[in-house]
Amino acid sequence: MKRTALVTGAAGSLGALAARRLAAAAWDVVAVDTDEAGLAETALRSPNMHVRTCDVTDPKAVVDVLAVIGPVHRVVHAAVIAPAAPVLEQPPTEVKHVLSTDVYGTMHIVRATLPGMLERGAGELIVCAPPPEPGATSAASGAVAAYAEALFREHGGRGVTIRCVHLDDETPARLVLDALDRSLARPPGDLHVRPRRGRALPMRRPAPR
Template sequence: MRRTALVAGAARGIGALAARRLAAAAWDVVAVDTDEVGLAATALRSSNTHVRAFDITDPKDVAGVLGVTGAVHRLVIAPPLTAPEPSLDEVMRHAFLGPAGLVHAALPGMLERGAGEVIVISPSGASPATAAAAAAARAFVEALAAEQRGRGVAFRCASPHAGVPDRLVLDEIDRSLARPGEVYVAPGGAPGPLRLALRRPRRARASAPPR
């Protein structure tokens, strides 16, 4: 059975690269975004990539696309920043509230099957608004992973810093999927607190007696 992936934010950047990689690996890809021209470029010469205009902040669009795809095997959410200096409200809607709504809508199908992957990529950015959205997305994904532990669904959240190549981010996410228990992925940076917490603590070395 061919695996199905839903990629939101697939018109450009890391979302487009994720969609093209999955299609090249023989996944059945549904690529969604508000930018129809960008979606057409993403799906160019790919017979197994299907595109759909989609606003992640619109519950009707979310219900509509999942009504077409059914239960997906992998959900990738990579919301692009919509403006050089977006407002806090705009960033939170597109980079946190919209993605959270899509995850909540897609998750029941994965849980019913007992298998699935949820990947949320939220660039940390340089502004307070983007940093807040990235932190909220990470906390949300980590909480879901803890709540649904042992039910067959893998959760990953990445907040790459500016300048980290998209391919390296996706490579690190793919590698992390082979490491059970890891939720936060830190491409190009130090491991996040959850990843550190899941490591076994080292035994303290006995200190040498003072001379």
């Protein structure tokens, strides 16, 4: 059976490694980013990797990519940015860019992929909360985590595995992905993955009403 994975931020260190690992495991990988040169490097010597230029802050661009690639079985949304600046000194334009990329970008990817997974009753949705750096990045980190919790409460137990990976500045990409793999091998009650702590923290799904 063909397994398709969508990896965003695939020109960055985490996204690139995630895409390469999935391709090596015989997944059909669609790697997206705005950095064409970086995408080309990620896909080097990976015949089952397909690159698409896509800005996750543009919901139409995201939908257009999904229309081309068809059903997705795993999403690794690693397209996050994390500039650090004191709250009162960070330019409003940078604040807007951080929130557009990290928060709205996450929402655009989820809205374009999760409904199909829920309809099929299967899939894996992984979102990444940026490191809680000073300024807007800290707000974005909390927002992504809260959004993931809302998704988990509303859709946990419907066949789709949901994970929120909490990134930090210290853990190498390979260890982040190792922690994610361990989490995916456990029961679906583990929502939050915190690689620096070496374990996933469970969020208990509420009982059905």
